[in-house]
Amino acid sequence: MASKANRPELIVHGKRLDGRALDELRPLKIEASVLKNADGSAYLEWGRNKVLAAVYGPMETQPKHMADPTRAIIKCRYAMAPFSSLEEHGRTGPNRRATEISKVTREVFENVVMLNEFPGSMINIFIEILQSDGGTRAAGITAASVALASAGIHMRDLVYAVSIGKVGEHLILDLNMLEDNYSDSDMPMAISPRNDNVLLLQMDGEYTKEELHKAMEMAKEAGKTISKIQKDALKHVYKKVAEKYESE
Amino acid sequence: MEAIDMVKSSYIRELFAKGLREDMRKSSEFRKIKITPNVIENAEGSAQVDLGATRVLAGVKLDLGEPMEDTPEEGTLAMSAELLPLASAEYETGPPSPESIELARVVDRGIRAGKCVNMPSLFIEKDKVWNVYVDVYVLNFDGNLFDASELAAMAALVNTKVPEYEDGKVLREKRVKELKIDNIVTSATFAKIDGGILLDPDGNEESAATTRLTVATDGKFVRAMQKGLGGNFTTNEVDEMAEMAMQKHDELKKHIESR
Numbered sequence: 001m002a003s004k005a006n007r008p009e010l011i012v013h014g015k016r017l018d019g020r021a022l023d024e025l026r027p028l029k030i031e032a033s034v035l036k037n038a039d040g041s042a043y044l045e046w047g048r049n050k051v052l053a054a055v056y057g058p059m060e061t062q063p064k065h066m067a068d069p070t071r072a073i074i075k076c077r078y079a080m081a082p083f084s085s086l087e088e089h090g091r092t093g094p095n096r097r098a099t100e101i102s103k104v105t106r107e108v109f110e111n112v113v114m115l116n117e118f119p120g121s122m123i124n125i126f127i128e129i130l131q132s133d134g135g136t137r138a139a140g141i142t143a144a145s146v147a148l149a150s151a152g153i154h155m156r157d158l159v160y161a162v163s164i165g166k167v168g169e170h171l172i173l174d175l176n177m178l179e180d181n182y183s184d185s186d187m188p189m190a191i192s193p194r195n196d197n198v199l200l201l202q203m204d205g206e207y208t209k210e211e212l213h214k215a216m217e218m219a220k221e222a223g224k225t226i227s228k229i230q231k232d233a234l235k236h237v238y239k240k241v242a243e244k245y246e247s248e
Numbered sequence: 249m250e251a252i253d254m255v256k257s258s259y260i261r262e263l264f265a266k267g268l269r270e271d272m273r274k275s276s277e278f279r280k281i282k283i284t285p286n287v288i289e290n291a292e293g294s295a296q297v298d299l300g301a302t303r304v305l306a307g308v309k310l311d312l313g314e315p316m317e318d319t320p321e322e323g324t325l326a327m328s329a330e331l332l333p334l335a336s337a338e339y340e341t342g343p344p345s346p347e348s349i350e351l352a353r354v355v356d357r358g359i360r361a362g363k364c365v366n367m368p369s370l371f372i373e374k375d376k377v378w379n380v381y382v383d384v385y386v387l388n389f390d391g392n393l394f395d396a397s398e399l400a401a402m403a404a405l406v407n408t409k410v411p412e413y414e415d416g417k418v419l420r421e422k423r424v425k426e427l428k429i430d431n432i433v434t435s436a437t438f439a440k441i442d443g444g445i446l447l448d449p450d451g452n453e454e455s456a457a458t459t460r461l462t463v464a465t466d467g468k469f470v471r472a473m474q475k476g477l478g479g480n481f482t483t484n485e486v487d488e489m490a491e492m493a494m495q496k497h498d499e500l501k502k503h504i505e506s507r
Contacts, residue, residue, distance in 0.1 A: 035388050036301045037336050048289065052387065054334035077333060077341050082383050083291035083307025086420050089381040092328060092344075126334035128385070130305065131288045 007182040010167045018047075018176060025162070025174045025222055030143065030233035032150040038126075040151025042233065044143040047176055048133035053143035055151040057123035072118035076106035078140050080129040086177075101137045102127075108141055108161075108190045108199045114154040123153060134177035135163045141190050141200065146230050150237060159199060160226040161190035164215040171211060173218050185211075189219045193227045196220055253455045260456035264441050270452060271300075276492060278448045283399060283503050285407040292423060293408025297400040300450055301390035303335075306382060306400035308408045308427075312418055313379035315371070323370020323377040327356035329384040329397060336389035350474070355384065355397045355435075357472035358464030362433035365405060369428040372413055380408075380427075391450040394462045394474070395500075398435040403504045405429060433471050434500035435464040436493035440479055447492065461486070463493035467501070470494070 010017060020026070026047030035041035038054035045051075061067035078101045082090040094102060109125060125148070127140035138161035145159045165175040166185035180186060185205025192199055198216075207215065263270060273279065279300030288294040293308035316324055329352035331339045339345075359365065359382075370378040382404065384397045409423035439449035439457035449457055459479030464472040470490050475481065481489075 035303075035334065036390065037388055038334055041334070050288065052334065056333075056337050059337070081288075081305075081307060081385060082328075082381065083288055083294065083309050086290045088311045089309035089379075089383075092330060092383070124333065126332065128332060128334060128387075130385075131290050133290075 008178070010179055010182060011170055011172075016172065017178065022170055023173045023218055023221070025225060026176065028226065028229050030146055030229055032146050032233040032237045038147070038151075040147045040149070040153070042143045042146035042150060044139055044146075046135065046139045046142070047174075048131060049129070049136055049139045050131035051136065051139045051143045052128045052130060053140065053147040054126045055123065055144070055147045055153065056126075057151070058118040058121035058153070059124075061120060061122040067120045067122070070119055071115035072113070072121045072123055074106050074109050074113060074115070074123050074125065076102045076109070076125040076127070076144075078102045078105055078127040078129070078137065080132060080136070084129050084132045101140070104200055104202065105137065105141055105144065108159060109144065109148065111197075111199050112155045112157050112159055112192060113148065114156065117154055123148075132177070134175050134180040135188070137161070138163050138174075138188050138190070142226060142230065146233050149234055157192040157194040158227065158230055159190050159192055160223050160230060161188060161200060162219050162222050162226060163188040164218050166205060166207065166211065166215075171215050171218060173222055187215055189216070191219060191223055193223050256452045257456040260452050261442055264444060264446075264456075269446065270450065275445065276447050278395075278496070278499075279450065281399070281500070281503050283403050283506070285403055291404075292411065292420075293404045293406075293427065295400050295403035295407060297396045297403065299392060299396040299399070299448070301388060302392060302396045302450075303386075303388040304393065304396045304400045305385040305387055306397070306404035307385070308404045309381045309383075310378045310408070310410060311381065312372070312376060312413070314375055315377045319367065320375075321371045322367035323365075323380060325356070325360065325365055325367070325380045325382070327352045327359070327382045327384070327401065329355065329386065329393075331386045331389070331393075335386045339386075339389070350476075351393055351397055352384065354394055354462055354464075354472065354474045355401050357474075358398055358433045358435055359401060359405070361471040362431045362464070362466045364402065364429055364431045364433055366428035366430050378410065389451060391452070391454045392437050392448050394437045395435050395448060398433065398464060399500065399504060402432060402434065406432070406504055431466050432501050432504055433464050433466050434497050434504070435462050435472075436489070436496050437462040438489050438492075440481065440485075445485060445489065447496075461489055463490050465490075465493050465497050467494055467497040
């Protein structure tokens with residue numbers, strides 16, 4: 001988090017710098033099945049974030065010794081393109097931050113993918129952040145869910161993710177980069193909408209018990225919108241396929 | 249070679265024997281090319297290239313840095329390429345593969361030898377220049393990464409804006425000045441299959457190829473070449489491919505310059 005000394009006024013008359021209400025999501029767009037080679041894929045734009053997620057598998061586990069004879073294993077890579085930020089040229093390949101995000105993202109999907117259906121095999125999830133503007137791990141998970149579904153991999157639920165932060169006494173939904181840099185708290189969450197189970201939870205900053213409770217309620221409320229956009233993206237693919245066959 | 253590659257390879261060779269290509273292209277024809285500039289607003293320049301089903305994204309960043317010792321009054325240029333694991337089941341995570349390093353170096357040579365970027369214009373003050381980073385991201389693989397990447401890198405550079413530099417600070421929000429481009433280089437890549445030569449091989453054709461040649465040119469000079477794979481070419485064949493690459497230059501250049 002950047003120094004608070006030179007923090008810009010993030011909330012003016014109940015509105016945020018980009019004009020959003022405190023509990024308002026940035027515009028979210030998802031397109032499913034965008035890559036030809038991948039078994040499933042999704043392209044997501046969330047505010048200025050641009051994310052490509054792809055899934056390969058279930059396939060033979062490499063290296064073989066990692067195979068689990070009772071269930072499938074999941075591998076996950078989250079990485080940021082070196083040209084993705086408005087800052088300096090980044091280093092290529094996953095750094096420590098990306099490695100941690102890859103791990104917690106993998107754990108999210110280990111919870112929902114029907115791993116017992118594919119013993120001995122491996123499912124690869126690749127998340128590439130092409131442009132970043134805060135909340136990229138939430139964007140990556142939301143995109144990867146759609147990619148897994150478009151690969152036809154059975155899941156218990158279509159997971160979504162979103163972040164809730166705090167500026168002064170206000171809770172704000174879906175922080176952009178500027179808000180993320182200067183906020184007092186940030187809490188990304190991934191939730192299974194069917195039963196509201198929490199599958200990813202990270203946080204740093206300062207929340208009272210009451211604020212924590214309210215923040216989680218805000219995430220669930222936003223989840224209704226995010227889930228609908230995820231499902232619409234998948235429906236759109238099948239509609240396109242249906243139209244193609246009807247016209248032939 | 250894996251079984252699936254052998255099947256693809258023999259299929260391509262059977263077609264080739266009848267004078268055909270999978271998608272009914274002529275031997276000297278590129279697949280459909282689509283260039284979308286400025287797809288990554290955070291980058292100083294960017295372009296996505298679709299060459300048939302091959303898709304690559306190039307991003308350009310400009311950072312403050314030091315000049316090279318032998319060119320104290322010029323900026324620097326660094327090129328890298330990543331074969332992202334989401335682009336093909338064959339690509340793996342981990343350190344850069346020899347293929348990705350070759351790809352970056354071949355694209356780099358064409359652009360550098362063609363003196364495309366005006367390096368003195370990147371000089372700021374003593375010991376302070378712009379370092380230009382071009383990153384080529386392969387998003388979907390279907391053959392001929394060389395030409396797709398050369399197009400993407402060139403189109404991204406043509407659309408690059410230089411940040412303002414004031415009082416020792418880089419103001420990336422203020423990007424008005426265009427990067428000075430002096431020349432445009434394009435490349436044409438050929439695959440040799442059973443003695444015949446095909447322009448712009450797709451993924452299946454590459455798996456049937458015994459030899460490959462990339463020719464980068466600005467239309468006037470041949471600027472860079474790279475032969476790949478275990479086979480060979482006659483000098484006559486090299487003449488023909490250089491000639492063809494130069495013929496194709498104007499058509500490719502139009503794609504780069506259209507915004």
